[in-house]
Amino acid sequence: MRVNELFVNESSIIEPGPKGYSSEGDDQSILKLSDMRKTRLTLGQLQKLRQMNDVKAIEHEQKLKSLATQYRPPVQDAAGMGM
Numbered sequence: 001m002r003v004n005e006l007f008v009n010e011s012s013i014i015e016p017g018p019k020g021y022s023s024e025g026d027d028q029s030i031l032k033l034s035d036m037r038k039t040r041l042t043l044g045q046l047q048k049l050r051q052m053n054d055v056k057a058i059e060h061e062q063k064l065k066s067l068a069t070q071y072r073p074p075v076q077d078a079a080g081m082g083m
Contacts (some may be wrong), residue, residue, distance in 0.1 A: 041049075
């Protein structure tokens, strides 16, 4: 098996991320040595960054909730204490 054969069906293996991460239009052209000016962020790019931050914050909260339920100490009832 060749290495390039591993990436033939890459699109079928990798699931697309949730809305707000990236889109097909995000691909920027490659900068050249003659491009000396610093690129400026547009309002659209700032909006996408804000959306990505919001998505990451929501995912972090969900992860914390699942960890809290996963590592919560077991509930002991009075009947099981042997009193």
